[in-house]
Amino acid sequence: MTPAAPPLPHVPADPARDLRRLRAPADLGDLAEKVVYAQRLSFDDGVRLYRHPDLLAVGRMADLVRERLHGDRVYYNINRHIEPTNVCATACAFCAFGRDAQDPAAYEMSHDDVYERAAACVAEGATEVHVVAGLHPQFDLEWYEEMLRGLKARFPALHLKCFTSVEIAYFCRLHKWSHATVLRRLMAAGLDSMPGGGAEIFAPEVRTQICDNKCDADEWLQVHRTAHALGLRSNCTMLYGHIERDEHRVDHVLRLRALQDETKGFQAFIPLAFHPANTRLSHLPGPSGRLDLRVLAVSRLLLDNVPHLKAYWIMLGEKTAQVGLSFGANDLDGTVVEEKIVHMAGAESPERLPVERLTFLIREAGKTPVERDTLYNVVTREQAPA
């Protein structure tokens, strides 16, 4: 495993100066002190941070933590999403991507379709492909093992970040194998790391309403626990802005924090903004920009043991993602190219941001853009990618 242990927040030489800089209102003074002295925040602290009217004061606390962890560096990567099929048996209420097999908009890629897309992105300088898909009985473990082997044979340097916990749990059910067996087989075929999707909201009273057929919180966490034990790195996510309350978001992040205390295997936390269009929850308005930023900030403050926080521009839009760099985020994710899952739910962001735009946005925010690979190693290039 590449050692990428988080540089834990430390108490600075001049905490009084940091406290002044936070300009915290009196009724956040105790939390500002905890943040400055790097003390762990509690469940109740998290709920208070969600409810405090002074959003910018909460943002400044998160920004201090971000700066202690990462200085002025903001990461991006050059990657591509490949979603081999949208046929999905799960029918989650929040999803506009999944289709019934008979639906005219259903699609299934061949292995060659996948390789073709990978070849195109490698030619453009991508260091990673991100592969996730619907739960489709024909897209079973063997299909994906062949895909991984095919990708590795053709593009040995390309990092294969594939399969959410939910997909892993599905392969396990399909083949009646354990998590460890499935993960070992996929690793043997070329899997390099796992994305963090499918976490949604862990709390059962929310989870049963938005994704009743999906693996539960314990199984989601167990898959990542197993993956970390086998030496895989992974990310973690939270889908917010639908029917959940402040307490559910805090609970979700604290469950991730507890697992990270055990395994140290999460690299990044990525809050995912709910997009209502074309879903069964389309009567909901979706999160405001203020909630987007608050989720970033409170997550940065609570999740003190996960090094990176991503402002995922695909879901937030370019503008909110950029402002997120002052609310605790230190990563803008990648250039992406062709994204279906969020765009079928009405996302108005483009499907790709050129490297020049990503780095401009980072510089405008007063930070230094740094290209990373999936494992947060710095990528240096002789020439800027096309």
Add this chain to the structure above:
Amino acid sequence: MTATLASALDAAYDKAAAGTRLSVEDAVLLLGQGDVLTLGSLANAARQRHNPGNVVTYIVDRNVNYTNVCVTYCSFCAFYRPPGHEEGYVQTFEQVAARLEELRAQDGRQVLLQGGHHPDLPIAWYEGMLRSIKARFPEINIHGFSPPEITHFAELWKLPMAEIVARFKAAGLRSIPGGGGEILVDRVRKIIAPMKATSDEWLAVMGEAHRQGLTSSATMMYGHVETLAERVAHLDRVRRQQDETKGFTAFICWSYQNPNTNLLRKVKDPAGAYDYLRTVAVARLFLDNVRHVQSSWVTQGPKIGQLALDFGCDDMGGTMMEENVVSAAGTTYQLPPDEMERTIREAGYEPRRRTTFYEVLPPVTVPGART
């Protein structure tokens, strides 16, 4: 950050927090180096000094762009058509009235009347349009003719600018939009709008309108070829004018919008949201004599438009049933009244409708508004 810079910034923050008038140097320092969230909090405290309380206002209005024929050829504009172009149009009074009936159906209070710089229409045509609107729609304020239009009329009709303002006022005009302010520095104007009114001309129209009892708004379009110091110079000219004539009700700024315009070649990177929030916050702090600052959700989108309420803005501008000028350059955000109310409430404020003159109207129940 060096210790010298940090202490200079702290001194500027302290001045802003105390409500002391900021110098041009203070504003350049804050705009260039200030922390965006600190600026936001300071600007919001200033907003509370100017407009205490929990109300955020907006106006139900619509744009009427009575002609798109224009002889000014600004490089950043995607709306205009030159004379003789097959897509050029001039609306009849009946077409204008039909649009205002739609506005009346929404209980609208303002029409933003703006057009291209048409080379042939006589003053009587404009007076006739104003009188016909005033007679049929007395409750709808006519907010019309930005300074470049009035300057254009003065040249076209060979009349003193003050006489045009007086005749328009007699025909029903009550306030003037701040359009065409762009950046009030002639070096910049020569590059982006060489045929449009100079800075002095723009301010002279506003000053004259104020002296004749009309109100107006002040605008700034940034993020093209200007420097940060030139943005502050713009704010300084607005502040000086306001010290003298006091007629600006509000300030609005927005970033130059790509992509369908000739200026594109000169502006590689359209400004982001970060720049917008810093700029609007510094404007709130610097313009200590302008009471209201509007959020530009039209250009920034509803999310950042809402967030601007944390960065010193106290007004969400108009619902604009129809917007043709900015959308011609590629931005098409919409915010109908129900969404407007929800957006304001979601930010923790009470939405209230207003008139052009910032008279707050009684609360209304907006059909379809989610609370």
